[in-house]
Amino acid sequence: MNMKIDPWSALNIDDYSKLFDEFGILPFDEMVREIENPHKFMNRKIIFGHRSYDLITDAMKHNKPFSVMSGFMPSGKIHLGHKMVMEEIIWHQQQGGDAFVGIADREAHSVRGMSWDKCKDIGINEYIISLIALGFEPDGHIYFQSKSEQVKDLAFELGSKANFSELSAIYGFTGETNVAHMLSAVTQSADILHPQLEEYGGPKPTVIPVGADQDPHIRLTRGLGHKMNMFKIEGREDKNGNKYFSIRSKAAPEEALKELNERIPGKTKLFEGHVDIFNADDFELLLKTVREVELEFGGYAFVPPSSTYHRFMSGLQGGKMSSSVPDSYLSLTEDPKGAAKKVKRAKTGGRMTLEEQKKLGGEPDKCSVYEMFLFHLVDDDEELAQIYTECREGSRVCGNCKALAAERTEKFLKEHQELREVAKDRLDEYGLSI
Template sequence: MDMKMKIDPWGTLDIEDYSKLFDEFGISPIEDVYSDIPSPHKFMRRNIVFGHRNYNLIVDAMNKGEPFSVISGFMPSGMVHLGGKMVMDEIIWHQQMGADAFVGIADREAYAVRGLSWDKCRELGINEYILSLIALGFEPDGHIYFQSKCDNVKNMAFELGSKTNYSELSAIYGFGGETNVSHMISTLTQSADILQPQLKEFDGPKPTVVPVGADQDPHIRLTRGLAHKMNMLRIETREDNNGNQYFSIRNKSAPEYVLKQIKKHAPGKSKVFEGHVDIFGTDDFEAILDIVRQVELEAGGYSFVPPVATYHRFMSGLQGGKMSSSDPDSYIALTEDPKEGAKKVKRSKTGGCVSLEEQKKLGGNPKNCSVYELLMFHLIDDDKQLTEIYDECVSGTRMCGSCKKYTAELMSEFLKDHQEKRELAKERLDEYGLGEYRKYVH
């Protein structure tokens, strides 16, 4: 793939070499922070989560017991499948690790991009996404909402619109003259989703992680830029003529009095100039940041922390190639009949050889096997067991037929259990503040 192409969040993205994303878009490998992550999720252990942007902020918060949030969303345009489950699993793990968890149902996006009615968006949002999210373990202390019904998000999207323009959105998303205005507004709504956990009513600025596939990176890049633009103040590190480091707090849009407030609370020696205040004699950036953040909040600003992101690899389709919502044979939905799900596993593409004799002699290729992916991504939590399956495959002692049968049984069991939990979730909507949507449940 030519990584000079625009990444399209609404298209299908097939990445053969994920390492290109590190150089092309500035994504960092997860290995940079992995050793400091407490009890890493299996996606991290297995390098399914392969990259990040500033995830060290989240890791620090976990280790220090400090506040942090997780936010992601789902466009309710069809059946939720195992690809969507990946994001749900990551949200729930972060919630278990102490995050204040947010999930937005992107009905504004579905209305603008897919042309679905509001009622259809809510029906799909509840029946496909929210019930599965609850069934997988999302706790009621989190926040689930529809974009179209969330005043915070709608108001923030309007404010963010004053900090960007058509040219910037076109450069990020490839919008052209035919792009409808609602589609453009939906991108700002997504940015508002991502920044909502940092509003005062949710205890203000804090590191916030967005678990996504690489195709959603344009939303992350846009929102990180908007977070910087929305902040009233900027901290710069500078050197004087003698090479001594000092901090310069630059005023972007705050009332002038805030500079005097910063000087009043700043450690070390400080001096106010027109448009900035310089602080000398300290290297304590965190102390300066806390002061600047508090002063900005008192002045009515946001002092956003630019959002953090983790990026996961895509599952391939059951028949190889891309997993596509337009091709039912390429995926297994969470609402799929368990027997049909098992049949799909048995019909799926493997990395085995043409003949049994050749398989025993040469072994299989689990790295090119959709059945092994199902085990690795969703059906086996024990790393040792997964390694044993991998070794048996490449050594030629594990045959594709028996492996498919085993995986099909696990898939059937998972779907049956999950769907039983979905039925229980229907009775729990009030716990999540979603009782008004009960009429859409079927």
């Protein structure tokens, strides 16, 4: 199959199951049952996959610390795709997560060649202001990559564990790829891991809500985080079938292993390079002790980052959404009336004639207008189900759906843009200024 995912170019995925088979992304269906008040994207299978999200559901269920982090490359207008990620960040913040949002100006500068001033202008006036308007609270963290000393320092440390072969295998980099572009990829990993630094409370589960095109960053980061840690814990079995744990040093000082041997209760045995534990009943306590010792000896003890993956919206004219085709997407800052007209020109899943529509029914699964309802314009699941059923039965015509979608689009954009004006006056609450 050899499917290739590139975070810097348009991606069209026809079969999301390929991501399960080829990249080890897990279906999200079973996770939903573990969440008390799931986001609508979860119930509607818009969020379709995850990595290690069980760490997040456990943290939410038992009031343990966790973080949510995602970022935005300031490359142009903020659109509905960005809104999806922002809503997922805000939902996790409301569930008790410590929220981080990075503006990837280093990435925009190295990959798109944008000036630093342009990065700041777009980052604040497009992305951050809408993020605040959508409900991001001031107790979260908003930052620019180029201004965060923690991210830059961590990127340097992570760079010592990354090599060209690995970056080439994950991203398809070649000998023509400039070094700044490679550094921006490592900086993304620093973005993802830095919520676990000591100044933010230390190691904790961290979820990254992204589109599937960003999975290469997740895979690189999980690998680098593992390489940075001093220890790994392995489950083993002796020749008699007795199970035990072995804590093995990857780069730990000898004194750290001795400290572990003394601190872990029960029967232990210290060897060169590892400590074996023969009666550890509480794995959580064991893991906590290992992380505490690593931190005391100057390590990071990173928890592998979790991630969720959402489906992409198609363009209003069908096919891919493209910034070079204005009629294919909606910006959160565009004229509401003009946006409503775009929706009225959108491609639907209706039949060629009204007679065929009544006889055969529509095809909402192929309709960009129904997709607008599914993703953004209908919060009530019963109303959404009614629209879907009436379309399939042929009792609902495309003109009615377009009129409703256009009306709600115009209303949402008007309200959002009013909230953006309020958000501009609140930037100082977030430590920012225009």
